[in-house]
Amino acid sequence: MQISVVRKVLEANERIAENVRQILSARNILTLNLISSPGAGKTSLLERTLQDLSGEFRMAVIEGDLQTDNDARRVAATGAQAVQINTEGGCHLDGNMVLTALDSLRLAGLDILFVENVGNLVCPVEFDCGEDAKVALLSVAEGDDKPEKYPLLFSLAKVMVLNKIDLLPYVDFDTARARAFAVKLNRDLKIFELSCRSGEGFAQWYDWLREQCAAKKQP
Amino acid sequence: MQISVVRKVLEANERIAENVRQILSARNILTLNLISSPGAGKTSLLERTLQDLSGEFRMAVIEGDLQTDNDARRVAATGAQAVQINTEGGCHLDGNMVLTALDSLRLAGLDILFVENVGNLVCPVEFDCGEDAKVALLSVAEGDDKPEKYPLLFSLAKVMVLNKIDLLPYVDFDTARARAFAVKLNRDLKIFELSCRSGEGFAQWYDWLREQCAAKKQP
Numbered sequence: 001m002q003i004s005v006v007r008k009v010l011e012a013n014e015r016i017a018e019n020v021r022q023i024l025s026a027r028n029i030l031t032l033n034l035i036s037s038p039g040a041g042k043t044s045l046l047e048r049t050l051q052d053l054s055g056e057f058r059m060a061v062i063e064g065d066l067q068t069d070n071d072a073r074r075v076a077a078t079g080a081q082a083v084q085i086n087t088e089g090g091c092h093l094d095g096n097m098v099l100t101a102l103d104s105l106r107l108a109g110l111d112i113l114f115v116e117n118v119g120n121l122v123c124p125v126e127f128d129c130g131e132d133a134k135v136a137l138l139s140v141a142e143g144d145d146k147p148e149k150y151p152l153l154f155s156l157a158k159v160m161v162l163n164k165i166d167l168l169p170y171v172d173f174d175t176a177r178a179r180a181f182a183v184k185l186n187r188d189l190k191i192f193e194l195s196c197r198s199g200e201g202f203a204q205w206y207d208w209l210r211e212q213c214a215a216k217k218q219p
Numbered sequence: 220m221q222i223s224v225v226r227k228v229l230e231a232n233e234r235i236a237e238n239v240r241q242i243l244s245a246r247n248i249l250t251l252n253l254i255s256s257p258g259a260g261k262t263s264l265l266e267r268t269l270q271d272l273s274g275e276f277r278m279a280v281i282e283g284d285l286q287t288d289n290d291a292r293r294v295a296a297t298g299a300q301a302v303q304i305n306t307e308g309g310c311h312l313d314g315n316m317v318l319t320a321l322d323s324l325r326l327a328g329l330d331i332l333f334v335e336n337v338g339n340l341v342c343p344v345e346f347d348c349g350e351d352a353k354v355a356l357l358s359v360a361e362g363d364d365k366p367e368k369y370p371l372l373f374s375l376a377k378v379m380v381l382n383k384i385d386l387l388p389y390v391d392f393d394t395a396r397a398r399a400f401a402v403k404l405n406r407d408l409k410i411f412e413l414s415c416r417s418g419e420g421f422a423q424w425y426d427w428l429r430e431q432c433a434a435k436k437q438p
Contacts, residue, residue: 037256038340038369039361066341068368089371091310091341119368120341121257122285122310141360141386142258149287149338150257152308167360170389172416197391 013127017095020130023102024113030209030216031113033093033129035153036137037146038119041163043071044196045137046114050078053206057111057213062101064093064118071116081105092124093117099130111213121150132216133158140164140173147181155185159192161205166195232346236314239349242321243332249428249435250332252312252348254372255356256365257338260382262290263415264356265333269297272425276330276432281320283312283337290335300324311343312336318349330432340369351435352377359383359392366400374404378411380424385414 024031034042043063050059060081063071072084083104085097098115105113115131117124125134136157138146141164147154154160160182162175175193182189190208194201243250253261262282269278279300282290291303302323304316317334324332334350336343344353355376357365360383366373373379379401381394394412401408409427413420 037258037338037361038365039256039358065368067370068364070364070368089341091339118341119256120310120339122308122337122339123342139258139360141358141383142256145287145289146257149284149289151286164360167386167389170386 010126013095015095016099017128017130020095020099020102021132023099024107024130025132025216027107027110028217029107029110029113030213031115031131033115033117033124033131033134034137035117035121035124035134035157036119037121037139037142040119040137040139040142041196042116042119042137043074045161045163046075046116047078048196048199048202049205049209050075050080052202053209054079057209058109059112059114060105060110061114061116062093062098062105063116064097066090066118081110087118091118091120091122092127093129094127095130097129112209121146121153125153125156132212135159135161137161137163138178139167140175141167141171143172144174144178145181147178147185151185154182154189157186157189159190159208162191162193163196165193165201166198229345232314234314235318236347236349239314239318239321240351243326243349244351244435246326246329247436248326248329248332249432250334250350252334252336252343252350252353253356254336254340254343254353254376255338256340256358256361259338259356259358259361260415261335261338261356262293264380264382265294265335266297267415267418267421268424268428269294269299271421272428273298276428277328278331278333279324279329280333280335281312281317281324282335283316285309285337300329306337310337310339310341311346312348313346314349316348331428340365340372344372344375351431354378354380356380356382357397358386359394360386360390362391363393363397364400366397366404370404373401373408376405376408378409378427381410381412382415384412384420385417
């Protein structure tokens, strides 16, 4: 009984997410769903990316948080369009929340839409938001066992961003171990090692964004 | 319709959690539910605590994870009793999982039972596991805005452990800001600043455990 209710919720979400995907694909907008633990650096990744690529791409952000509009303010300060969704206790974004948020964005001319999910390695993974790809972030302060312990995200993501590599000298994080677990789950996973604080390692991430944007615009 | 199903689930959980609480309180076992983001250091806090206090208290651990028995192995290596619950994708522990795990523990003579919840700042907070108190962990690598952004946990917890203070020189974490947010939500919150890596700051945490254990044994 309860399982069937959950399944109906997920099916309804998939239909709405598919609708979101069609709206955005019709405009050739690359849409990325950023998922991580709280504090892994999703907003910091966006701040730097929005600043550095503002001359190249038109970008917008949908921010998901339980409470506060802190993150939308942070990304709006870069000049990008930003919409805040407050889930008020809800542990993930879903297709309908993103669909509703699209009404508050000017989509014309947009190249990239980032959806920053609620900080949570579990629930957001199950709810399609209409994205082209999920981007998993993992901070090296969280431990190298996270791909093994939270496998669904790393199986489904197209990219894993290993953030806070500036902290590597001060934590017990074995990069090779984290990579090996993640690639065992998902051998096509692209992995970028970077530091949102120092800016190290962003070039490959930016090249990947350029590639994905170009692919999205191909007829 | 869907809301009423959720409410029934929560009510059923509260009844079972109350049953767990009665079983453990009848034996004067202090029961603590550890909740944090993935990688904030719950298992590391337990490893050190179990080692340091093994001569003083008899302790056991119920480990909650989506997958793997890594954490139960880590704590069992200290000599403590450990049971692993694998939620297989489930985002939190609940009263029934803890009740079932109690069958695998020798409760006689036990002083403290630690329940290490699934790494998640959102969902575990809503499910009573029959504990005496929730202990919130926050790593300074996660950012000082977490009490403001995930308020429910910090409102309901009796303790906030600020972990990884050895990383303070390398991250932008304003301890006073994190404390102020947390205390605004919960003015009775006890806050301990410590490092599971260096061992700094554990004395106050241990004193608090001694106090709580003594209170639990008073007639």
